[in-house]
Amino acid sequence: MGIDSIKKKFMNIQQNLAGKIELKNNFGMKDIKLVAGVDLGYWDQDGKHFAVCCIVVVDFHSREVKEKVWSSGEITVPYIPGFLAFRELPLVMEAKAKLVSDPDIYMFDGNGYLHYTHMGIATHASFHLEKPTIGIAKSYLKIKNTEFIMPENTVGAYTDIVINNEVYGRVLRTRKDVKPVFVSCGNWIELDTAMEITMSFINGESRLPVPVRLADLETHVMREELSENGNV
């Protein structure tokens, strides 16, 4: 099976789900108690690719870490820009199954609506998690040759990424003198709310919101452990 037939298959799945996206809050901010951050780390072993997915659950109000889970395994799906979800979601769902708590919302390292077909990993994941999601990308995925406008160098400054009169996502300056992040809706949430939650989780240690940052750090720790002792 060549890469083109894989893409074709993936595209069908994306288009089916894309029609079900709803960018309206299906919750009130006051209902948000637990926020999960999701990230993956990779390494090679015996000529194979492995990864570990870490999910860190943080209490929105107290900022306490409530739970951490991880799941690792071999990765066989290649990285194809636009189809990240197909590569990473299996491990994400495996890790999610280990959660005892039930997060109200999930934040991903990557895009959501800011995607060729609005089906970035954050949006795609929402249909499996059945929870609202937010996408936080560290670099820009250019769509339809549209460049983004750099927001001014002030905390909280932002510019919208508009393509064909539609807002795909937002370039947000979470810290001064640091590259901005790219925030987009995953699903069942509005962009303003996604940005509000993102900004509320900026603590001065990173340009990334706490849940995603902690998941990122956990990913590095677990990778060292697993790549030494053999994969689990």
Next chain:
DNA sequence: GCGACAG
């Protein structure tokens, strides 16, 4: 055909 390309 060529270039661009989240993680």
Next chain:
DNA sequence: ATCTTGTCGC
């Protein structure tokens, strides 16, 4: 994503 030294700044 990952491979990596020095270096600037709080």
